[in-house]
Structure formats: C-alpha cells, structure tokens
Amino acid sequence: MAAMMTMTRRVGKYELGRTIGEGTFAKVKFAINTETGESVAVKVLAKTTILKHRMVDQIKREISIMKIVRHPFIVRLHEVLASRTKIYIILEFVPGGELFDKIVHKGKFSEMESRKYFQQLVDAISHCHRKGVYHRDLKPENLLLDARENLKVSDFGLSALPQEGVKLLHTTCGTPNYVAPEVLNGQGYDGAAADIWSCGVILYVLLAGFLPFEEITLATLYQKINSAAFSCPFWFSPDAKSLIERLLDPNPKTRITIEEIRNDPWFQVNYIPARQNAEEEVNLDDVRAAFDDIEDHYVTEQSRHMDRGPLIMNAFEMITLSQGLNLSALFDRRQDYVKRQTRFVSRESPKNIISTIETVAESMGLKVHTRNYKTRLEGVSSNRRGPFAVVLEIYEVAPSLFMVDVRKAAGDTLEYHKFYKSFCAKLDNIIWKPKEHLAHPSLLKAMSS
Incomplete structure (x- = not known):
C-alpha cells in the first residue's frame, strides 16, 4: 500500500493524538505528556470561535472553576496553554466513558452500585458547594468513570460562582429533564438546592433505568417537574424511595440538604467519605496569560507531515x-x-x-x-x-x-x-x-x- 501520512502534533510538552470527543465549540484530543508519559485529554478551542460567540468570559470561568474545585471525584484540570490561534485546556484523561453509556447498556443498577455512584456524586458536589461553586448541569452525560469505575464529575461550562452579596442565581440553564422547578420558574434560585434536585433525578435514573420526568412537549414536561409528578417503581426499597422523595421536593426551602443526605440511613450504608489531599494553592496565572496576554505568552505548536493518506x-x-x-x-x-x-x-x-x-x-x-x-x-x-x-x-x-x-x-x-x-x-x-x-x-x- 502507498505510504500513509503520520501527523505528530506537539503543544508544549504534550504529544497530541486522535480526537476522542467533538462538540459545537471544541474538540477533545487524547495526548501524552512527553516528560512523564502520563495520558491526558486536551480540549482545543479556536480563539476566533470563542470571540465570535462572545464566550471568553464563560470559558475563563469554566477553567478557573475547574482549577478551584480539586477533588478525587472531579475531573482534574492540569494547566492551560495557548498558541496564537488556539486555547488548550489540559485535563485528566478518564478512560471509562460516560455513566450515561453504562446506563443505556445495563438498563438499571442495583441499589448497592447506585448508592456507590450517588455517594461519590454527593461528595464531589458537596466540595463544589463549599467552594461556592454550583454546577447547574448535572446529568449522567457529565459524569465520567475512571479505570476503577469511580465517578468523575465533568463539564463545568454552566457552573456559577455567585457575585459577592448575591444569594440567588437567575440564569435558566441545564438539561430540561434534570432541571429543578425553581430554575424553570425564573424567580431566582439557590444553586445548591438546584444541584441537589439534579442529584435526585440522577439517583432515580440509576435505580430505575429511566427518567422520573419525561414528556414529548416541553410544556407538559415543565408541568410535571413543577408539581414533582413522578412515581417510584415497585423495586425501589422503602429507604431509597424516601430519600428520592426528599431530593425531588418541588419546594427548594424544604428540600433535603447535603448534610441531611449524608445522615440519611440509605446513604449511610457502606459510606466511606472521599480522602481529600491537603488544600492546594490554586494559581490562575496560566488562565490569565492564555486569554489576556496572548501575544506575549504562547506555546510552540508543531506539526510534521508526510505523504497524504489516513x-x-x-x-x-x-x-x-x-x-x-x-x-x-x-x-x-x-x-x-x-x-x-x-x-x-x-x-x-x-x-x-x-x-x-x-x-x-x-x-x-x-x-x-x-x-x-x-x-x-x-x-x-x-x-x-x-x-x-x-x-x-x-x-x-x-x-x-x-x-x-x-x-x-x-x-x-x-x-x-x-x-x-x-x-x-x-x-x-x-x-x-x-x-x-x-x-x-x-x-x-x-x-x-
């Protein structure tokens, strides 16, 4: 066969490989840290796209938040690099895929397996809330699994850090089936309570294999969410059913809190809190350099080509x-x-x-x-x-x-x-x-x- 093209692309110390994910605004590539041999995922964003869609602040916020919320059950952001035309976000490589795919494949999980994932999710979200970060788009597609089948929360693109002195958030965002009723109502909402509702929908999906709220039209879907019109399948244990009913309470003021979840008898079974390393000092200099001083701070981007072919x-x-x-x-x-x-x-x-x-x-x-x-x-x-x-x-x-x-x-x-x-x-x-x-x-x- 004719000679094929090999293309080796380096960004700083990272050797970029195949594309492993693609979205509207970014590609994610598999890469190797040439200094340590470690596998990483690199999110690549074109600066022209970021500017065209006025996403500079959103991307900076997502990167900054991921640096702030370092936790065993959250995808780790290593660093941010930039060339003259692109932003490179270097992330932990999580090989196990999305929890969503596992749900599609298995249908539903046992209570023991569902509880393990739910405990890890609550640990991660609790850490975010302590840092003043609210995810606002929790769903199985944004929960990854590592090689040991442990959960890793990802995609902080819609996360919020409320402004000083502001207690309620006002932006309606997230995926409709997982969104809390108060978010849909547009009256302002508590980010922590909204995340807890989404955790409740995720727990229901893990145990049932289907959504608690699913309708063909958005109007009827919103109606069901607003009134929390759902029923638990017969195989839910009484304790699991009780917890879900407290998580999917349509009133955010009486909805269960993180602390109350941790004291719940169903949650407590085999619960081992995540072992957190000592708090690391977070440096956002690379984020500022990538966006603010791009002509002065950029990395070498190299491509080597041979004959054309796959x-x-x-x-x-x-x-x-x-x-x-x-x-x-x-x-x-x-x-x-x-x-x-x-x-x-x-x-x-x-x-x-x-x-x-x-x-x-x-x-x-x-x-x-x-x-x-x-x-x-x-x-x-x-x-x-x-x-x-x-x-x-x-x-x-x-x-x-x-x-x-x-x-x-x-x-x-x-x-x-x-x-x-x-x-x-x-x-x-x-x-x-x-x-x-x-x-x-x-x-x-x-x-x-």
Missing part, C-alpha cells in the same frame, strides 16, 4: 482505545453500539469507504462535508429542537485494515445511538466482520511490538 493509529493509541487490550469492541458492532464514540472496521480502500459513507448519508437526507479522510454529516434532530451532527474519521490500524471512528458532534445521545445502528446497517457491504471476532494478525503483531 492517519495511522499507533499501538499505544490502540491500547488506550480498547481499554486493557479487550479488542472485541473494535470488531463487534453489537457490543459497541451503546457508546457515544462508536467505530467499525473495513478492509475496503479509504477512498471507497469515504465514497460509500457519502452516498449513504446523502440518501438519509444529511449534508456531507469531507476533508482528507474526515467526514462531517449534518442534519436536524428528530424532535426539531436543534442540529444533529456526526463526524467520521478513518485510521489505518494495520496494512489494508482501516478503522472508521464515528463520533456524535451535536444532538441527542439516544438519537445518535439509533442513527448509528441504522447507518451501519446501510454500510454493511464495507464493514469487515472477522470470524469469531478475532483481531487482524497484523494488528496484534503491531500491538505486541
């Missing part, structure tokens, strides 16, 4: 992608369809793969944008509430063997899962299905070398 995924990236050398997810779509980031393998030529993807996408009424070996598909979400977008990128994982990485870029996650299954069914003629789902010998050889 990116080559090296053995190390394959190991982190397959999480502990379990390669079945790369080759078995049935195991992998529940994940936000999905993928399939093909032995067709990259040009044929791209051509087939474009043809199928257009037949589904999607707009197609292809550049090199990366394709973005755009449409409107089924509920017409906003855009729906998917990004597909081709990697060479062994000679004549290509992995197509598929990522949701915009829209509802459950809708993306349905789209992925339907899309793959139409691509069946180019998807390689090895016998007994054994990995390609060349791939195994590459990974063992």
Whole structure:
C-alpha cells in the first residue's frame, strides 16, 4: 500500500493524538505528556470561535472553576496553554466513558452500585458547594468513570460562582429533564438546592433505568417537574424511595440538604467519605496569560507531515482505545453500539469507504462535508429542537485494515445511538466482520511490538 501520512502534533510538552470527543465549540484530543508519559485529554478551542460567540468570559470561568474545585471525584484540570490561534485546556484523561453509556447498556443498577455512584456524586458536589461553586448541569452525560469505575464529575461550562452579596442565581440553564422547578420558574434560585434536585433525578435514573420526568412537549414536561409528578417503581426499597422523595421536593426551602443526605440511613450504608489531599494553592496565572496576554505568552505548536493518506493509529493509541487490550469492541458492532464514540472496521480502500459513507448519508437526507479522510454529516434532530451532527474519521490500524471512528458532534445521545445502528446497517457491504471476532494478525503483531 502507498505510504500513509503520520501527523505528530506537539503543544508544549504534550504529544497530541486522535480526537476522542467533538462538540459545537471544541474538540477533545487524547495526548501524552512527553516528560512523564502520563495520558491526558486536551480540549482545543479556536480563539476566533470563542470571540465570535462572545464566550471568553464563560470559558475563563469554566477553567478557573475547574482549577478551584480539586477533588478525587472531579475531573482534574492540569494547566492551560495557548498558541496564537488556539486555547488548550489540559485535563485528566478518564478512560471509562460516560455513566450515561453504562446506563443505556445495563438498563438499571442495583441499589448497592447506585448508592456507590450517588455517594461519590454527593461528595464531589458537596466540595463544589463549599467552594461556592454550583454546577447547574448535572446529568449522567457529565459524569465520567475512571479505570476503577469511580465517578468523575465533568463539564463545568454552566457552573456559577455567585457575585459577592448575591444569594440567588437567575440564569435558566441545564438539561430540561434534570432541571429543578425553581430554575424553570425564573424567580431566582439557590444553586445548591438546584444541584441537589439534579442529584435526585440522577439517583432515580440509576435505580430505575429511566427518567422520573419525561414528556414529548416541553410544556407538559415543565408541568410535571413543577408539581414533582413522578412515581417510584415497585423495586425501589422503602429507604431509597424516601430519600428520592426528599431530593425531588418541588419546594427548594424544604428540600433535603447535603448534610441531611449524608445522615440519611440509605446513604449511610457502606459510606466511606472521599480522602481529600491537603488544600492546594490554586494559581490562575496560566488562565490569565492564555486569554489576556496572548501575544506575549504562547506555546510552540508543531506539526510534521508526510505523504497524504489516513492517519495511522499507533499501538499505544490502540491500547488506550480498547481499554486493557479487550479488542472485541473494535470488531463487534453489537457490543459497541451503546457508546457515544462508536467505530467499525473495513478492509475496503479509504477512498471507497469515504465514497460509500457519502452516498449513504446523502440518501438519509444529511449534508456531507469531507476533508482528507474526515467526514462531517449534518442534519436536524428528530424532535426539531436543534442540529444533529456526526463526524467520521478513518485510521489505518494495520496494512489494508482501516478503522472508521464515528463520533456524535451535536444532538441527542439516544438519537445518535439509533442513527448509528441504522447507518451501519446501510454500510454493511464495507464493514469487515472477522470470524469469531478475532483481531487482524497484523494488528496484534503491531500491538505486541
């Protein structure tokens, strides 16, 4: 096969690899700290985008908050770097994916497992509240799992640090199904009580496998949330039911507090509070430098290119992608369809793969944008509430063997899962299905070398 392009990109001491997440305003890339060998995630934001959408203050706030709230159950922000055109937020790499994906896969959790995650969530949120930080967008998509299945709260983009002397917040934000009634009413609300309501919805979802409040129209959804019109399934224990009813109290003044949650008999079972290291001194100089003095403070950004072709995924990236050398997810779509980031393998030529993807996408009424070996598909979400977008990128994982990485870029996650299954069914003629789902010998050889 013709020589492929390898692209190594360095930002300061970090070697950037594949894209592991994509949103409207940012990409998240896997990277290696070349000085320590540590895996990190790098959130990349274009300065032009930040300025165009007037997001400078919001991004600065998110970064500052993540530096302030250092806790074992919160994704750690290491540092912030900037080039002349981009901001790089260096974050802890959390390999276990979203709690949301695990819920979709399992349906519901046992009380023991639900309690463990809820205890870790309460510990993290309690720490935030002590620092005067309110998350305001708590939901399973923003709760990640590390390699030991411990919770990591992420995405502080909607968090609030109230101004001095101001007790109530007024911005309506968050995801409707998880938002407290007082937030929807627009009368001003206590950020701590609003977060506790969201924790209650999350606990209900963990135990039930479905939402307490779910309606087709926003008007009826808001009505149910305002009156706290929900019922607990028969399998909830009396103690779990009692706690959820106190968490989902529509009156924020009588709603259970963090301290009361910690004293609750159901919560207390096997509870071991997080061991917190000594308070670290937080330095925000890098944040200020990244945004305020960009012409004077920037890092070297280097790219090295060879011949054009799909990116080559090296053995190390394959190991982190397959999480502990379990390669079945790369080759078995049935195991992998529940994940936000999905993928399939093909032995067709990259040009044929791209051509087939474009043809199928257009037949589904999607707009197609292809550049090199990366394709973005755009449409409107089924509920017409906003855009729906998917990004597909081709990697060479062994000679004549290509992995197509598929990522949701915009829209509802459950809708993306349905789209992925339907899309793959139409691509069946180019998807390689090895016998007994054994990995390609060349791939195994590459990974063992």
